[in-house]
Amino acid sequence: MTDAGELRSRTRRLLAEHPPATTGRTDFLKARFDAGLAWVHYPAGLGGLDAPRALQAVVDAELAAAGAPDNDPRRIGIGLGMAAPTLLQYGSEEVKERFLRPLWVGEEVWCQLFSEPGAGSDLAALGTRAVRDGGDWVVDGQKVWTSSAHLARWAILIARTDPDAPKHRGITYFVCDMTDPGVEVRPLRQITGEAEFNEVFLTGVRIPDAHRLGEVGDGWRVAQTTLMNERVSIGGARIPREGGMIGKLATTWRERPELRTHELHRRLLDLWVDAEVARLTGERLRQQLVAGQPGPEGSAMKLGFARLNQAISGLEVELLGDEGLLYGEWEMSRPELVDFTGRDAGYRYLRSKGNSIEGGTSEVLLNIVAERVLGLPPEPRNDKDVAWKDLSR
Amino acid sequence: MTAQGDLLYSETEDDLRAAVRALLADRAGHQTLLDRIETADPYVPGLWKSLAGDIGAAGLLVPEELGGQGASHREAAVVLEELGRAVTPLPYLTSAVVATETLLGLAGRGGPATELLAGIASGHTVAVLAVPLSTAPDAEPFPSGTPDGEPSPPAVTGAGPLPAATVTGVADAVAADVLLVPRADGLYAVPAGEATVEPQTPLDLTRPLARVTPEPGSGTRLAEGEAARAAVRRGLLAGAGLLASEQLGLAAWCLEETVRYTRERHQFNRPVGSFQALKHRMAQLWLDLVGARAAARAAADALATGAPDAPLTVAVAQAYCSKVAVRAAEECVQLHGGIGMTWEHPAHLALKRAKSDQIALGSTGRHQDAIAALTNLPAPE
Known part of the structure; x- marks a missing residue:
């Protein structure tokens, strides 16, 4: 060793x-x-x-x-955090040899073609079709919320290969060439005015069977590898006391006494306490990992930070009063990275609305906590054993 | 970035927890408590001796050379988690934490404080600081006035004027052998026999409250001036910090019990725990508990290591855990439906303890004010 x-x-x-x-x-x-x-x-x-x-x-x-x-890991986060572990686990020797080096070095950017307009929380209901044609697959459909699609050379893609099977069983996982002439990338403008993400339209895109990861029809299981790694990477890094958004709010409070009211003071202190407890929770989680006692607390982090970011930035806009009525810049830009601290409170308020949606909505994550951590019974379902083509949509 | 204290549980702490939990399950189950709490003596006979003496829990904060176990606030916090879980009536927080820590602040030079500590650590003596349970660490529980004159009443609760030197809402005074009494000229140790202790009717029947009137001129002076004040502040700070662990244990029980019940209880041909509206509420409580555990551990560790930011960490833990315990107990009652509203089900014991704990050792607002001062986040002019 x-x-x-x-x-x-x-x-x-x-x-x-x-x-x-x-x-x-x-x-x-x-x-x-x-x-x-x-x-x-x-x-x-x-x-x-x-x-x-x-x-x-x-x-x-x-x-x-x-x-x-x-290798500027933030720029190539999807490749490093999601594509690479999946390629490693399911790729052939040729696939791993071909893709991992330029991925890690950052010569080739990756994106993730998973979500669809009709398949958000219910990702397994996706409808993008892949049909076998000789040694290739031909893909038609539409993907959405794709970061870096306009920069990406390759994508990880899940598509439906068997509409007659129940939804989880008819999906196959591929590596898609983003330079294929059938790939069209359009910016997706968000409520912040900018476009971090894209819509991706796939029309007759050809993928060689050698670029399939895992068995035909086993794509849902392969995708779990990708998604588990996504949740790990969204947890958040170690931060000092008053790190993150609460620091911005506290600084504004200290520097602008004319903005203070008693009602805002109470809410500021509530959120300061919540932010400090979230920091301690993160510290405790890290200590558990170091001690080799990983717990389910990781799923608490994302839920907590989503709520906190939204509440803190909302309070900051309110605190700013007249200035809170203004917004920095509505012109559509295409940022490579999300920068929460470099822009004004209004931007933070709007952008953090995505925190409870991206990487699993808070509602779905609460279900996961309830069922997997607390052991509560699942809701009765009527979509598991029905052919995908017969589901309502 | 400053180093963060240890927020996990050690193996020793896990063992201690198991011993305390087994003792309480065996001797102080909910039915036992329900049978006793309306009597004049809610404390389960012999239980204090088992916990304090046999397990040695009363002396955890006391150094070995003073007759204790030489452990720390971390271990005492684990005992309190279990006492909160079981909502046990025992003078642990009051005697083994607040009074003990106060005396530790005075024990440097031997004398009566040191002797008292040895008795408390062995479990033979129960000592209680004679201040209202609501007293915050930064409060000023010493009456003003001249040493020989009639002291004005200390902060009092309840209606109507009280005779001088009477303190109301003193927790566990009915179990005390010794009362630590703040007077204008210092802190006194007064034998319980030299004070009138009149039980009050508490919201939380598992933590008896009493009106305490020490006889004028009674007791031995332990310290005076700033030394006495600092010792009392230290005792109350430790109490507030470790109360967070009691609240954590209580909240954990409430959630576990609610999950257990809603998995079994069927309505509409389903376990009610399968309804998303209920699941989300329990999942949210679990998130709050994850935070409460981090906050309570941070406070215990900060007290154990004498961290300079201990007052801030304690205030954060209190502001957070009070809220979580009350919410957990309220959700426990609500999600149990009708049975949660009955006297026979123990949910009300947790609710009453949680609500009283919210006021104990400083309200949320009081702790938030302390945070505002410590972090330079001032209120409007």
């Missing part, structure tokens, strides 16, 4: 052979990948060394100390 000492010496060798000061960014990242130091828990030859995941921190610390460039 690879240990911390060996990883440290491997990292130093990489730095010696490819000094960051004189090596191009992409060349350095490729060399890092080839040295097995990209994600050490991945297999040898695919950017890793089959080492324990926790040892990645050893490599990262060495590289950061040497001023080495990173």
